[in-house]
Every structure is written in C-alpha cells, then in structure tokens.
Amino acid sequence: MEKYLQVKATNPEILEKAENGGAVTSLLKFLLESNTVEGVLNIKKEKDVYDGIPTFTTDPDELIETAGSLHCAPTMISDIIARHLKDEKIAVTTKPCDAMAIDEIIKRCGINRDNVYMIGLNCGGTVQPIVAEKMIKLFYDINPEEVVSEEINKGKFIVELADGTEKSVKIDDLEDEGYGRRENCQRCELKIPRKADVACGNWGSSKGYTFVEINTPKGEQLIQNAIDNGYIEAKEASEKQIKIRKKVENIMIKMAKKTQKKQLIKEYPDEMSEIFTRCLKCYRCRDVCPVCNCKVCSLEKPYYEEDPFAEPDPLMLHAIRMGHMAFSCINCGQCEDVCPMEIPLSKIFQKVQLKYREETGYISGVTEDKPMMYSGEKEEIVE
Structure with a gap:
C-alpha cells in the first residue's frame, strides 16, 4: 500500500528532544500508554552520541531518553527479540537492516509478526x-x-x-x-524499511514534520489511533515532497550499486582458502549474526568436532555458515565488525547473496517467500 503523511508530535517535550517532528517517539508512547504493547525495544544514548545501547522499557516516560537519531550506534536488535522477547507483544524501531533481519527470522518461525509493531527508520548508513x-x-x-x-x-x-x-x-x-559510513552501509541498497508497519524519516518532509510511509494495514490503524487519541497530528504529503523523497532514495541506491562494484571487485570464493587461513575459529561472526539463530548450531554437532590438538580447518566452518546463511545475508556488516583477523566476511557473503539473487530473484529480507535453498532444519530456531 502506498500512503504518505507528514506527521508531527503534539507533546512539546517530544518535539524539542526528537528530530523532524517526533513521530517515532509519539507512536511508541501511544503504543505503551494504550497497552497495545507490553514494552518498547529501542536504542538509547548513554554517556555520549557514540554510545548507543539497546534498551527495553515498559515505562512511557522513559521513551524521551531514546528520542533522536544515533548514527554512531550500528547495533542490531532482531536476535534480541528472537532470544528474549519472542513471547511478548512489543514495539521496536528498525533500520532497514533490522527490518530485513526480523523478516528473515520470521520466515524461520523465530519471531511472531503479530506480536511486533515495527516502526521503521529510513537510513543512509551508520558510522x-x-x-x-x-x-x-x-x-x-x-x-x-x-x-x-x-x-x-x-x-x-x-x-x-x-x-x-x-x-x-x-x-x-x-x-x-x-x-x-561503514563499508557495508555504503553498499546497502535498502534505504527505506518497507517491511516495517510505518517507515519514518526526514527525506521530503516539511520543517518540523516527519515524513511517514504507511506500509501495512496495522501501520495505518496505528497512525489513525494515534491521531484520534491526540498523540500526533498529520497532513497529506504533497506530490512534490513524495518526488523529493523518491529522488533521494534513488540517488542513494545508485551510489550503493556503484560502491558494490568497487568494493566487491575481488573474486570470491576463489581466494577463500587463502583468506580463511587467518581465521581463529572464535565464532564471533556466528554469534553476532542477527539472522543466525538456530536452536542447535550445526557447528556444534558431534560429527563436526575436530581434534583439539590438530590444526583447525576454518574453511569448513565458513563453508558451513555460508551454506546456511549466505542466501539470507542482509549485509549488516556485524560479522566483519567483530572479526579480530579482519576477514572480509560481509563482502564475501554479500557477493554470494547477490549472485543468488541474480539466479533466483530472491532478495534477502525483502522477498515475501522463503529462499529456495531453505530447508526444514532451519526452523530449529532458538527458543
């Protein structure tokens, strides 16, 4: 569905603290105060703008602490929901990569979409x-x-x-x-999280308003309820504003594709054997991946155990991960961020994912159906 609004908070404190109209904070506040959700998962600034951490709150008054953008907080939240909040009714703010990861876990029955209100945040990248x-x-x-x-x-x-x-x-x-911006953000083609119920941002917005794209009937009802209860005021976006927003989005997508050609020029997997000899088998890439949430990891099954005194075979580790995850890679870059040996993991995985997209048409975190390579075993998701 295509419906575009200019939205502004009615709460003066939110208007002062938030950015571009305060729509996100106002919607979260309405969801909590109306008991539509039990809690809100968001990112909060701690000591400074470089220190953004995930926070889960059930107190509407605490939401003001999460207002405003934090581009220096490239934190993922999908696996927090899958591991700790899957049985609760929650609202969550989602960058495009967060929304993609949630979508991939939903396909694996790890998150119940009915329990989650996704408030999307347009994103040009994080630092x-x-x-x-x-x-x-x-x-x-x-x-x-x-x-x-x-x-x-x-x-x-x-x-x-x-x-x-x-x-x-x-x-x-x-x-x-x-x-x-982080290199993976420079390569990212998804700038507006249309899998979220609403997608919010400043591209094309009037001064003091948030530009909101309504993506689901759930999102449409949320906006209407927030208006009816006095949390926000809204007006239709003009054709000019819609065109400006689309132009910004298209420019950023073109830049991302151009950067992909530059950053993904190396031939993978031809060089994989040499690259992965640096691997320490610390498993940080697996542990930080926002989509990799299997109940029992294949890498921990008895038939993959190695002699603790033998030289490790890191290629086997990454080949198994690639077989399970490359087609669902959302290019969040978390694996590469935490790798102590600076292995270009996200570049390798994205290159494989783009090839899979070319062959099958499947776009990770965007396509409605499950990937063609999906197997029933991958529904053994974390409890």
Whole structure:
C-alpha cells in the first residue's frame, strides 16, 4: 500500500528532544500508554552520541531518553527479540537492516509478526563509534566530547555542539579518506524499511514534520489511533515532497550499486582458502549474526568436532555458515565488525547473496517467500 503523511508530535517535550517532528517517539508512547504493547525495544544514548545501547522499557516516560537519531550506534536488535522477547507483544524501531533481519527470522518461525509493531527508520548508513570520534577530531577540528547530536542530511555528516553551532563535511569527502559510513552501509541498497508497519524519516518532509510511509494495514490503524487519541497530528504529503523523497532514495541506491562494484571487485570464493587461513575459529561472526539463530548450531554437532590438538580447518566452518546463511545475508556488516583477523566476511557473503539473487530473484529480507535453498532444519530456531 502506498500512503504518505507528514506527521508531527503534539507533546512539546517530544518535539524539542526528537528530530523532524517526533513521530517515532509519539507512536511508541501511544503504543505503551494504550497497552497495545507490553514494552518498547529501542536504542538509547548513554554517556555520549557514540554510545548507543539497546534498551527495553515498559515505562512511557522513559521513551524521551531514546528520542533522536544515533548514527554512531550500528547495533542490531532482531536476535534480541528472537532470544528474549519472542513471547511478548512489543514495539521496536528498525533500520532497514533490522527490518530485513526480523523478516528473515520470521520466515524461520523465530519471531511472531503479530506480536511486533515495527516502526521503521529510513537510513543512509551508520558510522563506527571509534571511527566517528577520530573523524571529528581530524576533519572538524573539535573535541568529539563537545558533540551533543549528529545527523546525516543532504550528503553531509553534521554535528551540533552544546552552544547550538553546527559543523558539516560531505560524506563523499570523508569516505574518500577511509572515514564516514561503514563499508557495508555504503553498499546497502535498502534505504527505506518497507517491511516495517510505518517507515519514518526526514527525506521530503516539511520543517518540523516527519515524513511517514504507511506500509501495512496495522501501520495505518496505528497512525489513525494515534491521531484520534491526540498523540500526533498529520497532513497529506504533497506530490512534490513524495518526488523529493523518491529522488533521494534513488540517488542513494545508485551510489550503493556503484560502491558494490568497487568494493566487491575481488573474486570470491576463489581466494577463500587463502583468506580463511587467518581465521581463529572464535565464532564471533556466528554469534553476532542477527539472522543466525538456530536452536542447535550445526557447528556444534558431534560429527563436526575436530581434534583439539590438530590444526583447525576454518574453511569448513565458513563453508558451513555460508551454506546456511549466505542466501539470507542482509549485509549488516556485524560479522566483519567483530572479526579480530579482519576477514572480509560481509563482502564475501554479500557477493554470494547477490549472485543468488541474480539466479533466483530472491532478495534477502525483502522477498515475501522463503529462499529456495531453505530447508526444514532451519526452523530449529532458538527458543
């Protein structure tokens, strides 16, 4: 369904703290205060803008602490739901990669979609916290601790200081020097999470409003209920605003495809054997993967046990993971982020996933049906 609105919070505190109209915080507050959900899973700023952590709250008054964007918090939340919240009725904020991961786990019967309200966040990419601090020192010539908020807008990474002044640098200039967005974010084609009930952002929005795309009947009812109960006010988006938003989205998709050609130029899997000899078999890639949530991991089954005194066979580990997960890879980049040996895991997996897409038409986290390579065993999801 295609329905576009400009939405603004009615709560002055939310309007002041949130960004671009405060629609996200207002919708979450309505869901909690109306007892539609039992809790909200979101990202909260801790000591500074580089320290965003997942938080689950049942108190509507605490939601104001989660208002505003945190581009330096590339945290995934889908496996938190699958492991700890699958039996609760919740609302969750989802970047496109979060929404894709949730969709893949839903296909494996690990999350009940009826129990989840997905409030989508348009996303142009995230920045690693340590990289962001170094980047701000180098390119902005300011102390990173002085930054009180940040945003990515109109092709720039913008930081705001406590005195209200702003400084910005073009994303392209930052990325040409090896800074800016994470590499997987640069390759990501999905900028608007249309698997969420509503997708919210500032592209094409009027000043002081959030641009909201309604994606499901559930999302449409949520918006109407929030209006009827005085949590938000809304107006139709103009044709011009819709076109602006679409233009921004298309530009970013074209940039992502261009970056894919540049970053995925190496021939995988031809070089896999040499690359994976660096592997320590720490299993961090498996443990951090937001989609890899099998109840019993194949890598822990007795017939895959190795002699503890023999040289490990890391290629076997990654071949098994690839056979299970590559077609469902959402290119979140978490595996590559945590790899202590800097193995280009997300690049390898995305290249395989793109080849699988080319052969079958299956787009991970987007296509409605399960992937063709899906087997019943993968429904042995974490309890």
